[in-house]
Amino acid sequence: MEGLIAVGLLLFLMIVGVPVAWSFAGVLAYLSFAYDANFNTLMLQGYRSIDSVILIALPLFVLTGYLMQSGGIAHRLVDFIEVLVGKRKGGMGASMVLASGIFGAIAGTATAAVASIGTIMIDPLEKRGYPRGYSSALLGISSLLGILIPPSITMILFAVVTRQSVAACFAASIGPALLLIAGLILMNRFNVGRLFEEVSAGAKDGMEELPGKGIATLRALPALSLPIVILGGIYGGICTPTEAAAIAAFVAILIGFFIYRDLTIKRLGSSVVAAAETTGTVILILLFSFMIGRILASERIPQELTETITSLVKDPLMILIAVNIFLIITGMIMDDVSVTVVVAPLFMPLMIASGVDPIHYASIVACSVVIGANSPPVAPILYMACRIGKVSIHQSVMPAIKLMVFVGMPVMAVTSFVPELSLFIPKLLGLM
Template sequence: MGALLLLLLVLFTAGVPIALALGIAPLPTLMDRNIPLIAIPQVIFESLDSFALMALPLYVLAGRLMQFGGIAERLVHLAVALVSWMPGGLGAAVVLTSMMFATISGSSAATAAAIGSMLIPEMERQRYPRPFSAATTASSGELGVILPPSVPMVLYGVIAGVSIGDLFIAGFLPGLMIGLSLILVVSLTAWAKGYGKRVPFSLGVWAPDVWRALRRAALSLMMPVIILGGIFGGVFTATEAAVVAVAYALFLGVVVYRKITVRDLPRIFADAAVTSAVVMIIVAFAAMFAFSLNVIRAPQTIGAALASVSENPLVFLLLVNLFLLVVGMFMETFAAIIILAPILAPIALSYGIDPVHFGLIMIVNLAIGMVTPPVGVNLFIACGIARISMEELMRPLAVFLAILVLNLMVVTYVPGLSLGLLR
């Protein structure tokens, strides 16, 4: 197992693309065990032959249609109307919009890009420092994969054999807790340092503004109601819900809001196809890597090693959190789920940990990885929009990371938060 992981690390260090590294690293192991190489295409095609996995490219396409179809813009206006009176109101609006957009897009990067491109320039005009604006956008963007629907949840459900609908339900309360804690951090920081413009609260002004914004965003807000209501009500599966999301987003963008023209559609479809293809290639070759780990009985070896350290599930969860936080700093989320879920999920089950709860722990861990250097995708998006360097972002980001890790500990050791709505 050591040689397999070492070869993978060497390939990553050498700059080999993630998908190719995951496909090349298992070859020596398979040849050493005299496994015919015909097993490679068989494992790859079997990993992609999944009805549930069809939801992944569909949610990607739905997210693109929402991003360009005027849905994000209306959600931004609603969030600003709701919380602009608070200290740091515009920063709080970034988090609140991310929470609303997360219930539609299913993607952390899409959430950070859509919200940041609209609100970071406005925060700069209202005297928020650009590093703080970027840190707010990057950290709140992680809600895109915690609040349902979530593309990583779909992937984890397929890999670990867990109900995707149950994972979606389990993500509600943790996502709300994380979002509200980020709003609190933004508001307290802005109040202490004098960021942004203070708008005195007046019910006579606030209520009409909220009503106007709510009317404009009403059809956009119906999307999570239709998608999640249909899943939880048993009307359609998570995969069928992705089809409904695409159709509804297309209808709003083209017919209702008229932000998307027929001429725009090929570009949007091509963009979604490229993104989906990249993810699917990673999924395919990561499945090959996971197969080689099973060949050398890596799950059993790691499980025995953890059991020798402690038989206490609380200690196991602490070790898993530390491990996943480090992994999330260096490995792409989809690859990490496909490689580690088949190893860690059975071990967690042997400790008596609910598989849905453990899935949320993995998702929240790897979501934090999206906002940690050196490869946090949300950081690059936020820095690009704010036109700052990664070094400038680190100081304000540290506070947000501390809060995110604190939330992770609550999600880990209070299973009722994830499982309460399932009971």
């Protein structure tokens, strides 16, 4: 009963506008009182949990994302992709999807992708005939490729709280990410000519002229080197994810200062401050969630949840469906960090008991976050995309729901019921 009250209290605090970190603090205070927990011991255990080398990758990847935005890296990537695919039917929408995917392969965060890619692409999309509401919805779900494509902040958090390999969790989400990219591109192509008419490149006055393929490729080469450095270093066994994050941030600074020359001391300082603010919030949430987890574990709440559900539902397939639905619903009313560090670990014993591999479960959680973060009532990424797109949320809700129903949910279903989609690459790389 106390566990249900704690979940209800967390949702209530978030709904009334209490910052997420302090909502977790409120839940921790309630559970400490309800179970008469020793707060000094909890603080010590919480500190030990966040005293992790792996977590150093978190601020470094976040910083890399901000540096891409302020150092001109994102702009060159968008130009490069648009030159390659922008002139085809649905090409501008596909450019946004692919740009978000490549951005995710460097920064690992959705919010930075929304700000960077959206700022660059929403206006050109409108000039090509894309409604701003639709463009913002497409931006919202595309930006969440940063959660699926490694390196992913969400997967780092999942690996830390569930004691799994970060590299294996990274690799598990590659298959679902590629499937989501293909689905979004096909859905966008289907919508062109049905929901709106796409204006041919250069057919409308005021449209910015793109550089030629050779020039765009040459300009993008330094930016394209970043995902090669990060992923090649991790999966080539050259460096750990933390070391790769440090190298990525350092290379992003060099590219911004000395190659593109868009990065200034002032912009670097702003990027560091923004990264510190984001990291501080996440670390606070992690600290409180670890302490909450200690209380729940000591009271055997996850085990009791597993026993209760398995006594009611015997079929592992139905259990998997039920967990999928619950993850999506919680994702609709909680942010991605909350789902990853609180809700996901709660169901880990149940998933293992049902025969689901923990690495497979990591990709299921990532897919649920993609759907939840763009689904009302909270929909934090969709709201942010609408602010970037300067459009009312009401104009983006229906396009977003259609993308969720026809692309997001099928991808999650395939990910859930075809384990090899998630496990093939980790096995191929010898990570499990």
